[in-house]
Amino acid sequence: MYSSFEKLPKDKKEKIVKVCIEEFGIHGYKKTSTNKIVEKAGISKGLLFHYFGNKKNLYLYMINYAVQYFSKLFKNFIEEAHEDDIFIRLKKWGLFKIKVFSQKPKMYKFLTKAFLSPPKDLENEIQQIYHKIYSNNIDILVKDINVEKFRNNINIDKAIELLLISLDGITNKYLKEYFGNEDKILYDMESIIKDFDECLEILKWGFYEKK
Template sequence: MFSKFLNLDKEKQQRVLNAALKEFARKGYDDASTIEIVKEAGISKGLLFHYFNTKKDLFLFLYDYSMKIIKTEYFDMINTKDKDIFVRLRQVYLLKIELIHEYPWLFQFSAVAASTDSKDVKKELESRKLEMESMGFAKMFENIDESKFKKGIDVEKAKNIIFWAIGGYTNKVIEEVKASELEEPDYDKVLEEFDAYLDILKVWAYN
C-alpha cells in the first residue's frame, strides 16, 4: 500500500517521517497540519499525498512504523538477565534516551496516539495499543526476582503500581517538552529525577 514511499531513499524517507512525527506529536491528529509537515520535510503537498492517500493513512502508517521501532530497538533490547526490577527499569530508561536521540519525536508521537480521542483513528488504534501495552508490561517484568518484595505485599499489584508510576513520569516529561517547545529535555536532570523516584518506589516495595 505504501510501496511508493518505501521505495524512496532513506534520507528522504526520514525527513518526511520526522516531520510528520513532530507535527502529530505537538498538535495531535485533528489539529496537525499536512501543510506544516510538507514545509518541514521540504516536499510538496501533492507528493505527500502521492505517498499516502490521506492524512489518516499517514497517521496510521506512522503509528505502525513507530511501534515496529519501539519493539525492535527498545523492547527487544531489554536485558532480562537484570532480575532486580529497579535495575531493569533504569536500564529501560537509558535505552529510551538512546532511541530518542535517534528518533526525537517517536515516544511523544506514540503517547499522543495512545491517548487520542479522534474519531478518525481511535477505533483503528485500539487493538494496536492493547498489543503494545501488554508487550511492554511483559518485557519489563519478565524473570523479575520477586523475593525482594516485602513480605505480605501483593506482588502483581505492586508491579502495576510501579508500571503506572513510571509511565506517568514519562508522560510528565513529554508534556513538559511539548509545553516548552524544546525538542529534547535535559536528560541528565531527568535521569537524576527518575533515579529519585525509583529510590522512593524501592523503599516502598522492597524489604
C-alpha cells in the same frame, strides 16, 4: 498498501517521515495541513496521496513507523537488561526512556499525543496498536524477575502494576520538565539518577522483605 513509498530512496523517505511526524506532533491530526506537509517535504500533494491514499492512512503509517522505531530500541534495551531485581531493571528502563526522549523528542511527543488523545475517527485503530505493544512490552519488561524478594503477604501482580505506574509518573515528570530543552537532560543526568534512586528506594521498602 505503501509499496510505492517504501521503494523511495532512503533520504527522501526519511525527509517525508520527519516532516509528517513534526507537523502531526505540533498540530495534531485534525489541524495538520497536508499542504504544509508537501511544502516542507518538497513533494506534490498528488504524490503524497499516491503514496498513502488519504490523510488517515498517512497518520496511521507514521504511528506504526514511530512504534517500530521505539520497539527496536526497547528490544535492544531488553537484550542488555539481565538484572532479576525489578527495581534495578525499572530504574534502567526509566532512565533509558528519558535518554531516548532527549534524542527523539518530536517523535516521542507525536506518539504520546496520538496515544493519549487519539482523533475520534481513528480511536479504535490507535487503541488496538497501543494495547498490543503495551501488553507485549510489559510482559517482556518484567520477565524473569525475582519475585522471592517481595513480601509474602502482597499480591505480586498488583505490586508490579503499581511499580510500573509509579515509574511512569517519575519518568513523565522529567519528560514534561525538559520538553523543549532536551539538550539539558544529559547535563542533569546525575541529579535525575539520584531522584530515581530515592523514589525507588522508598517504594522498595513497601514491597520487599526487610532484611
